[in-house]
Amino acid sequence: MMTKKLPRLTIVVPCYNEEAVLPSSAKTLGEILTKLIAGQQVTTDSKILFVDDGSHDQTWETVQTLQAQNALFTGLKFSRNYGQEVALMAGLRTAAPYSDLTITIDADLQDNPYLIPTMVQQAADGFDIVYGVRNDRSSDTWFKRTTAQRFYWLMNKIGVHLIPNHADYRMMTRCALTALLRYHETDPFIRGIVPQLGFPSTKLYYKRRPRTAGVSKYPFSKMLKLALNGIFSFSLVPIRAIMGVGSLVCLAALVAFGWLGIDALRGITTAGVGPIMASLWLLGGLQLMALGIIGEYVGRTFAQSKHRPAFIVETDTYSNEFAQKITEGTRFQHQPS
Ligand code: UDP
Ligand code: MG
Secondary structure (H helix, E strand, C coil): CCCCCCCEEEEEEECCCCCCHHHHHHHHHHHHHHHHHHHCCCCCCCCCEEEEEECCCCCHHHHHHHHHHHHCEEEEEEECCCHHHHHHHHHHHHEEEEECCCEEEECCCCCHHHHHHHHHHHHHHHCCCCEEEEEEECCCCCHHHHHHHHHHHHHHHHCCCCCCCCEEEEEEEHHHHHHHHHCCCCCCCCCHHHHHHCEEEEEEEEECCCCCCCCCCCCCCCCCHHHHHHHHHHHHHHHHHHHHHHHHHHHHHHHHHHHHHHHHCCCCCCCCHHHHHHHHHHHHHHHHHHHHHHHHHHHHHHHHHHCCCCCCEEEEEEHHHHHHHHHCCCCCCCCCC
């Protein structure tokens, strides 16, 4: 009888100052993975990979304690804070050589972790990508819900088709992940890239829960940065909008000139510098705004052209363990003389 080859699963969890939730989240994820292993749905060396995104609290110490207690837990530590998207990419890049399936989930488990077994099953059913989608965001603040809604609307308008209410809770098989890793973006906007990859995909809906401990690591400034990153890395609409505004201003100027010409012929002249100043300020403002928008794209090209490393890893216990397993036996052993 042919035995089924089990997939090796890595659950990637980005963590930034998550000491308050990490022990309980690790316990829950550990139990879920243990059940999957016992049910022979994934290999016994499947892992939970915590990516410490340069935390200032006891996050890394907690990861180390967890590792010492249970071989299911491993960790990757950044040299500093790079942001959630970079942490996810780093975790996925690290997991890729040793994983058939990867699942990314936030450390606070606001996104229902009990859907993980269903995601694994859906991979077995032939789906390469499973998107976790929040169909009830009542636990989010009014501000977060409304701004998120506007953001999805705007992105859709400018031609970037995101999965509404899907953030970074998703399952990817090896082939989907290999495709994702071909994107070498300085500021990756993963939820925008993944739907572009293709492959059979499906969605799993759930109610987003409130954070059980700790505070959100996404203040307004970070949310705005992520949203702008989504727009500028996926769309040229802002540059085209400049063309539109520029054309409108030129048209208005032509009309104004015609008007002034007619008034001059009729002997009417307007006194005062007020209107001139106002239009100067308006045009100056518009030009600066336009330069800013173009500058955003030029800046991104500049950053990308330098090919700087996207992140620096300080410690990587995950790769160490697997690389050691692979080289064991073939490794040069120092023979005592
Ligand atoms: N996170 C990160 N780096 C950051 C900010 C956040 O790795 O610079 C992680 C954080 O630890 C969590 C996830 O990203 O696992 C989502 O953050 P959070 O739950 O604070 O966001 P919210 O749910 O409030 O949008
Ligand atoms: Mg959260």
